Amino acid sequence: MPGPLNITIEGKQEADDEDSFNSIIHWNPIAQQWILSYRSCDGVDGLTRNADGTQTFLVCNTRLEPADKTQRLSDGSYFSEETQFVVAVVNKNVYNSEPVLLSPDILVMDEDQGTIQYTMRAYDEENDVIEYLMQPSFNVSNINGTIFLSKTGTLLYTPCRDCTGVEQIPIVLQEVQRDNAITPVFRLITLTINVAQKNDPPIVFMTQYGQNILHDDPTEPVLVYLEQMNAFNGEKWSSEFSATFGAYDIEKQDLFITVSEPTHGRIMISKGKTSVPNLETCPPYTHLTTEPCGNFSHYLPHEKDSFSWIYANLTYKQNMSSSGNDFVKIHITDSLNATSTVLTVQFVLMESPCQQGVCTPKRNYPCRSVHRAVDFDKNYICTCTPGYTGKYCTDEIDECQSSPCVPPYACYDVLNGYICHCPIYDPNCILRAWVMILIMLAVLFIVCCVLFGLFVYRRRFDKNQEPLHGKDYDTESNLSDHEIFLRNLRAREDIPYADQTNVDIESTLSGDDTVSRNFISSEDQQNFDTESKLSDYETFSRNLLATADKKDFDTDSKISDHERFLRYLQARKDIPYADQKDDNEACQATMVTSKNSDDI
Known part of the structure; x- marks a missing residue:
């Protein structure tokens, strides 16, 4: 179809003061969009406004590529394919919808x-x-x-x-x-x-002496520790537990209290009060208060007058000799059957078997613990007070079993000790005759033993302290009299018992064996039989006699060397051997005995 094409329509023309006008648009299938038809003629404005109010639109190529605006239609073929035209109201502004x-x-x-x-x-x-x-x-x-x-x-x-x-x-x-x-x-x-709106359950509370004792989680039990009540531990009994409990309701409905009974004791509950309590201040004697007060008001979400109230006082009394865990459960309901959180009070009745002692932990559990209410022997022991013993400190120690009192006094056992006192049958403690004699004999025996010991000690002390040419010897040693004599004799240079110039007088030698051997080694030993089996003592005696003045002794060949030695000692009174006045008779008796032995 040859072109271009002129299309005239009636309707509202485009004006500068108008936001919209009527126009012909066509669908471009290549660009896939609606196109103003008067803009299809290669940049030529194809809109003509007629005087009669109509508008004429010049339409050229309806399939022009958007990027090929310079394409010229020289072949004269404008509408070789079907084109869809529409008369539409065109808005000058861009359309933007609201969210x-x-x-x-x-x-x-x-x-x-x-x-x-x-x-x-x-x-x-x-x-x-x-x-x-x-x-x-x-x-x-x-x-x-x-x-x-x-x-x-x-x-x-x-x-x-x-x-x-x-x-x-x-x-x-x-x-x-x-x-x-x-x-x-x-x-x-x-x-x-x-x-x-929803019906709220009542909010429970529990106070003691005006202070809130509930945990942040009201379902957690309130633990109350009480000592087991036995007949023997009255001083350890815990005081009765007393507290105020109750609830408040924001809907101001009527409230009702329900309390369970314990198994190891009994409870007493006062009559419930429904008046608004005085929460600002507590009375002077807080231990007597039966209403919530003090810091309890800090936990209220609204003013106290905005709620309905109910509260009562609970007192718990435990049974004698009872132990274990005792529970009291409390809940409060309103008139619409809304139930509060269950408030649990756990009474821990701690075993107390120590009669005269105190609890001592065996493990890491303290004595104030729920474990003590379950099994005392497993986790604890009793530490007894002085004077008592036993597993539970039930046995008093009898200090009189060792009989500490001297007769005639009798022993009377007291706590952690004893008393010596006159017996009941002899209140004046009069000693009997046989007791007096026994005591006197015992004292006399002790005195005799002491005197005898002093005498022996004095005698030995005097002998050991005898002066030896200005030299002191060890008088504290256990040397015999003979050993002391040999030392004394060796220290005396005026005794002609041998050639002392050749005798070893080293201070380190001690004992009669060393002294005797030193004398045997002297120069005069050549006159004696050194091959004999004589003892050192006999050899020493022979050496001593060989150098002495023989005119003072009996040289009878039948007298033994030992006898001659004893005679020599008697003749020399300047030798400090012993008390020669007391020993002369002993020496003579020894000599006679020795002579008789030789005669035989």
Whole structure:
């Protein structure tokens, strides 16, 4: 089909002050887009505005490549294929759609449910990036809770405790435009959060002397340590446990107390009170208080008048000789059967078998422990006080078993000791006759032994202290009288017993064997039989007699050398051998005995 083609249409013409006008557009299958038809003639403006209000559009090549705008249609073939034309309203400005929220704008949560996390989703026709912002004029402090919103659309909301109702939060869906020539658009939405009311269970508490004794986790048992009550350890008994327990309810419903019975004791519970307690101050005598007070008010989420209350006083009394773990469980319900956390009080009844002693750990467990309530012998022992013994310190030590008292006194056992006192049958401690005689004999015997010992010691001391030419010898040694004599004799140079010039008088020699051998080695030994089997003592005697003045002695050949030696000693009174006055008779008797032996 030859061309170009002129097409005239009626309708709104393009004007400078108008945002839109009527125009012919055609579909270019090669470019895959709609094209304004009056722009198909190789850069020539093909729009003509007629006076009658119509418009004429010059249409040339409807399949022109977008990049081949310089292509010329010299062959005269303009419409060789089918072309689709449409009369459309053309907007002069670029179209930009507003974001649309896809996720729900109403949220529902329960009271005290915690924090809700909500992710918002929005759509933009041009696939532009969308940011989520709270309206700048919105005051977040006006809501009953805390809220956080990120630019990516994540919302976190935490309502206040026990708060209910509806919260409306204005949020802006802001488009982020990449093309600066295009004005970004936004959409304002309202997010509604509905916090549904829910019946809260009562909140339990327990105080003692005005102070809260519950743990941060109220389900954890409250441990109460009590000593086992035995007949023998009354001074160790623990005082009765007493505490105030109860609950409060935010819905102000009626409250009811339920308490379980223990197995190793009994409990007494006072009548429950429902009045609002005075939590600000405690009475002067806190051990007498039966109501919560003091720092207990720090744990309340709201004012005390906002709750309904119930509280009572609990007292526990343990049974005699009972040990182990005893439990008391308490819970409180409201009129809608909402039940509080179960409050557990664990009474630890610690075994106390030590009658006269104290507990001492065998392991790493202290004596104040739940292990002592289970098995004392496995983990502990008894350390007895002085005067007692036994596994459980039940046996008193009898100090009188060793009979420490001297008669006539009797021994009386006391704790960790004894007393010597007159017996009951003899209160004046009168000694009997045989006892007096026995005592006198014992004293006399002791005196005699002491005197005899002094006499012997004196005698030996005098002998050992005899002066030897100004030289002192060891008088403390155990030398015999004969050995002492030999030393004395050797020290006397005026005794003609041998040629002393050849006698070895070294100070290191001692004993009669050495002295005798020294005399044997003298020059005069040549006159004696050195091959004989005489003892050193006999040889010494012969040497001594050979050098003496023989006119004073009996030279009878029948007298032995030993007898002649004894006679010589008697003749020399200047030799300190012994008490010669007392020993003369002994010496003569010895000589006579020796002579008689020779005669025989």
